[in-house]
Amino acid sequence: MERSFLIRQPSVLIFIGLLALFTIGATILSEGFGLGLISTSFIKTLGKTLCLCLIALAMDLVWGYCGILSLGHFAFFGLGGYMIGMWLMYARTEQIVINSLANAPLPPTSGEIRDAIGSQIFGVVGGSEIPTIWTFAHSFPIQLTLVVLVPGLLALVFGWLAFRSRVTGVYLSILTQAMTLALALYLFQNDSGLRGNNGLSGLQNIPGASNVSQDTISIWFLWASALALGLGYLFAAWLVSGKFGSVIRAIRDDETRVRYLGYSVEAYKLVVFVITAVIAAIAGALYYPQAGIINPAEIAPIASIYLAVWVAIGGRGRLYGAIIGAAFVSLISSWFTSGQVPDVPLGFYTVKWVDWWLVLLGFGFVLVTLFAPKGLGGLFDRLVRRQDA
Numbered sequence: 001m002e003r004s005f006l007i008r009q010p011s012v013l014i015f016i017g018l019l020a021l022f023t024i025g026a027t028i029l030s031e032g033f034g035l036g037l038i039s040t041s042f043i044k045t046l047g048k049t050l051c052l053c054l055i056a057l058a059m060d061l062v063w064g065y066c067g068i069l070s071l072g073h074f075a076f077f078g079l080g081g082y083m084i085g086m087w088l089m090y091a092r093t094e095q096i097v098i099n100s101l102a103n104a105p106l107p108p109t110s111g112e113i114r115d116a117i118g119s120q121i122f123g124v125v126g127g128s129e130i131p132t133i134w135t136f137a138h139s140f141p142i143q144l145t146l147v148v149l150v151p152g153l154l155a156l157v158f159g160w161l162a163f164r165s166r167v168t169g170v171y172l173s174i175l176t177q178a179m180t181l182a183l184a185l186y187l188f189q190n191d192s193g194l195r196g197n198n199g200l201s202g203l204q205n206i207p208g209a210s211n212v213s214q215d216t217i218s219i220w221f222l223w224a225s226a227l228a229l230g231l232g233y234l235f236a237a238w239l240v241s242g243k244f245g246s247v248i249r250a251i252r253d254d255e256t257r258v259r260y261l262g263y264s265v266e267a268y269k270l271v272v273f274v275i276t277a278v279i280a281a282i283a284g285a286l287y288y289p290q291a292g293i294i295n296p297a298e299i300a301p302i303a304s305i306y307l308a309v310w311v312a313i314g315g316r317g318r319l320y321g322a323i324i325g326a327a328f329v330s331l332i333s334s335w336f337t338s339g340q341v342p343d344v345p346l347g348f349y350t351v352k353w354v355d356w357w358l359v360l361l362g363f364g365f366v367l368v369t370l371f372a373p374k375g376l377g378g379l380f381d382r383l384v385r386r387q388d389a
Contacts, residue, residue: 064316067252080281131193199295321377
């Protein structure tokens, strides 16, 4: 069964092979393990790009294959980052507190250590007590489980309420956007338990690895991100290649007919929505330790709109199209916003690409929509067919 799937989907093997070559090449050229030709900061950029490719893959499943234009999947991405960020910040702060109290006349009690951790983490928002939602922040296995459970449960509840009411089209998109906005506004509050606008910081410092340089840690996360993307692509390709994939594509094309044929449209939609939410959360859990910080602005609705633009540019309904779109836009964005692109003096005005990048992105989206509606992936398909002919 597994072998026949791979034989029927040679593009999966090609993608996995290219991803492996990319990861090996980046490792060899890195400062941590190789020749030092690629800086640690750029290795982190590559790792974060792979995470963005993973959430783009989730967006393509829910939108490109099932027809649900979700403008809230970055909320799940951010929740995954918050769940793992709580452990990273708690465990790192605990080490700092224990080391600072090591020379105290009397050994500190567990209560004193916990109070000191609370003051360290929440002093910035005028608090000192550890909120209830941080109950399991000390446990890596539990927080890792919450990376999946919290976004999955939110998607399950929201999806069940929306799909059972048969909300579709633009109305469903508005609802997902409203969910994202409500979550972001809640997290901006200082009493949310997640430090409000300050967010969680210092996530790049891995507890228990204080003696390991960021050069090495960046490679570890690059490997983890590549592994997650490879497994995610393999799972997504398997999911859409069988009967399940045929049904969700039929729902995308003609939901009413699929319902008349006796299929539970709402159940299929809910399964896809929850699965993609979990995939997005895993991507976020890998992304933010490489970014080093997460705050509510990361969950703002505009981020989910960008995600839809990436998939549209890459070509929705094509798994590799979503990967191409996310990687292309992410790397180009990093280049334009890094200040490395020289400004263009026009005499009466100086074009600063940092300010004009979003305009270029919007203009590119319009061009793709008008002249390449199947995205960059569609152009790739056309090139392959032309070569075969």
